[in-house]
Amino acid sequence: MAKNVTLKINHIPVTVPEGTTILQAARKAHVEIPTLCYLKDVACVGSCRMCLVEATGARGLVAACVYPVAEGMEVLTNTEKCRKSRKLSLELLLSKHKKKCLSCERNHNCELQRLSAEYNADEDKYAEEEEEFTHPIDLSAPYVVRDRDKCINCMRCVAACNKQSVGAIGAIGRGYNVHIASAFEMPLAASVCVGCGQCIVACPVGALKERTTVDEVWAALQDPSKKVVFFTAPSVRATLGEAFGLPVGTNVEGKMVAAIRRLGNCEVFNMDVTADLTIMEEASELINRIKTGGVMPMFTSCCPGWVKFVEQKHPEMIPHLSTCKSPQEMFGGLLKTYYCEKNGIAPENLYVVSVIPCTAKKSECKREEMGGEVDAAITTRELARMIKTAGLQFSELPNEAFDDPFATATGGGTIFGATGGVMEAALRTAAKMMDGAFEVVDFPEVRGTAPIKEATYNVAGVQVRVAVASGLSNAEEIIRGVQSGERHYDFVEIMACPGGCVNGGGQPTLPDSMRNSLELKDLRAKALYKSDKKNGYRRSSDSPVIETIYGEYFGAPNSHKAHEVLHTHYTADKRL
Ligand code: SF4
Numbered sequence: 299m300a301k302n303v304t305l306k307i308n309h310i311p312v313t314v315p316e317g318t319t320i321l322q323a324a325r326k327a328h329v330e331i332p333t334l335c336y337l338k339d340v341a342c343v344g345s346c347r348m349c350l351v352e353a354t355g356a357r358g359l360v361a362a363c364v365y366p367v368a369e370g371m372e373v374l375t376n377t378e379k380c381r382k383s384r385k386l387s388l389e390l391l392l393s394k395h396k397k398k399c400l401s402c403e404r405n406h407n408c409e410l411q412r413l414s415a416e417y418n419a420d421e422d423k424y425a426e427e428e429e430e431f432t433h434p435i436d437l438s439a440p441y442v443v444r445d446r447d448k449c450i451n452c453m454r455c456v457a458a459c460n461k462q463s464v465g466a467i468g469a470i471g472r473g474y475n476v477h478i479a480s481a482f483e484m485p486l487a488a489s490v491c492v493g494c495g496q497c498i499v500a501c502p503v504g505a506l507k508e509r510t511t512v513d514e515v516w517a518a519l520q521d522p523s524k525k526v527v528f529f530t531a532p533s534v535r536a537t538l539g540e541a542f543g544l545p546v547g548t549n550v551e552g553k554m555v556a557a558i559r560r561l562g563n564c565e566v567f568n569m570d571v572t573a574d575l576t577i578m579e580e581a582s583e584l585i586n587r588i589k590t591g592g593v594m595p596m597f598t599s600c601c602p603g604w605v606k607f608v609e610q611k612h613p614e615m616i617p618h619l620s621t622c623k624s625p626q627e628m629f630g631g632l633l634k635t636y637y638c639e640k641n642g643i644a645p646e647n648l649y650v651v652s653v654i655p656c657t658a659k660k661s662e663c664k665r666e667e668m669g670g671e672v673d674a675a676i677t678t679r680e681l682a683r684m685i686k687t688a689g690l691q692f693s694e695l696p697n698e699a700f701d702d703p704f705a706t707a708t709g710g711g712t713i714f715g716a717t718g719g720v721m722e723a724a725l726r727t728a729a730k731m732m733d734g735a736f737e738v739v740d741f742p743e744v745r746g747t748a749p750i751k752e753a754t755y756n757v758a759g760v761q762v763r764v765a766v767a768s769g770l771s772n773a774e775e776i777i778r779g780v781q782s783g784e785r786h787y788d789f790v791e792i793m794a795c796p797g798g799c800v801n802g803g804g805q806p807t808l809p810d811s812m813r814n815s816l817e818l819k820d821l822r823a824k825a826l827y828k829s830d831k832k833n834g835y836r837r838s839s840d841s842p843v844i845e846t847i848y849g850e851y852f853g854a855p856n857s858h859k860a861h862e863v864l865h866t867h868y869t870a871d872k873r874l
């Protein structure tokens with residue numbers, strides 16, 4: 299166990315474990331030291347120089363985010379020397395920053411803007427010529443937009459991408475010309491980027507954002523020839539409230555539905571329904587593979603960031619991926635076939651909008667094999683913007699229910715939004731399919747935000763070995779273990795984003811002060827598990843909506859028709 303050390307922060311004693319940084323110790327003393335490059339769980343490079351403080355025993359100012367505490371140390375975080383240094387750093391950053399604040403998405407939610415105001419930094423002190431801000435904006439990818447002229451070179455995005463074991467972006471050039479780019483300055487779409495958007499949520503300014511399709515959705519809502527339907531992913535209800543100042547972990551399902559309904563003439567469906575449908579198909583596929591000696595272990599395929607990672611980096615693992623489409627694409631298929639046929643709607647007149655926590659799903663719906671069944675995929679952030687543009691007072695809205703016939707889903711569908719949720723939902727249904735007397739619905743071993751979780755269950759005399767990983771570096775570890783023969787599983791759930799979709803690249807961007815002090819992933823996931831527990835239906839196979847869908851349309855899981863609409867195939871990336 300680490301030894302404790304006692305030091306003073308701004309004259310107040312504080313005791314922390316040895317090895318703690320001054321930044322962490324200061325937080326224990328309720329002192330926030332400003333940072334621009336540091337981000338908990340993501341980046342700690344000490345490059346922005348915003349966290350400089352005075353400390354006894356050190357020569358000059360030290361970077362609090364990397365400098366360790368020592369017994370008897372006295373730290374001063376708010377001296378004139380510190381403030382002057384921070385102000386200078388900000389003014390130098392502002393000299394190279396395209397200051398288009400008024401229309402910037404991050405206006406009022408930008409760390410550079412906030413600190414510049416707090417330190418009274420002069421944005422024009424070292425102003426560049428306007429011509430300096432003419433680098434082309436990278437619009438090559440359907441999910442992310444990169445504006446180099448707003449970048450402050452904090453490197454958080456690079457750290458986030460490296461943490462994903464992708465390494466699509468890095469620092470290029472030297473000294474004054476250093477900037478962030480893909481290898482050989484190629485457009486992001488031509489790089490190895492998998493679209494997870496972890497770089498976007500790490501960025502402290504507006505240099506990275508999602509490629510928005512909000513204007514197309516507004517146009518469809520105004521078009522009398524279109525019937526517009528929205529469906530919302532499981533995790534969105536657990537995060538949307540944050541964009542309206544509600545505490546992290548507040549479930550706003552009812553208000554979210556009410557808000558979407560007030561955006562225009564549309565219906566609002568629950569994507570948890572196709573999460574249930576995914577489970578029906580995936581559990582059946584798993585059992586089939588176990589019984590027939592199919593390719594094992596089977597990996598989940600509901601995360602398009604993970605699927606792209608396999609296609610690009612590990613095409614040899616493609617046969618291990620379940621052939622099930624993601625809940626987003628299952629919903630698109632279901633709406634453009636079953637729902638259109640049932641309601642006499644021409645598929646081209648149905649405009650389908652999915653609301654997702656994810657940037658990768660923006661490119662997923664553009665994949666050729668998905669047939670364009672989802673017309674627009676908007677992130678939680680984009681939905682929040684639409685609600686604000688429509689002038690809706692979100693917190694004052696009533697709680698309303700989703701529209702039938704896709705309103706009712708099970709708790710198994712809801713927990714899809716957190717790491718381990720797909721696995722638990724699949725286990726609930728697969729175990730029941732294998733052994734009709736199996737009644738257990740809680741599988742706590744696969745819950746929580748640990749990077750890798752493993753468990754073995756005995757179902758109908760069969761040992762089912764499972765693993766759950768979130769974050770692509772953990773996925774990489776699982777793949778290496780499976781390929782080397784060190785790890786043995788039957789079924790593996792992988793989510794590209796650390797913690798799963800609750801921490802997706804399309805989720806609200808919160809201020810550093812919250813990101814660095816709260817356990818966002820856990821708080822958001824808790825909201826989903828709470829909802830699961832309250833649901834009268836916990837197991838996907840118990841859903842009355844699922845029963846109707848199979849009864850009226852697909853017949854049975856993995857039927858020929860189900861395969862036509864609900865399954866897909868994958869393609870090895872040709873660049874490798
Ligand atoms: S979207 Fe993900 S993979 Fe692509 S650059 Fe950002 S962090 Fe890297």
Ligand code: SF4
Nearest residue numbers: 449450452453455501
């Ligand atoms: S794009 Fe954003 S996160 Fe990346 S270096 Fe620039 S400012 Fe930092």
Ligand code: SF4
Nearest residue numbers: 601603656795799802
């Ligand atoms: S974990 Fe969820 S949010 Fe992240 S890429 Fe996968 S599907 Fe998208």
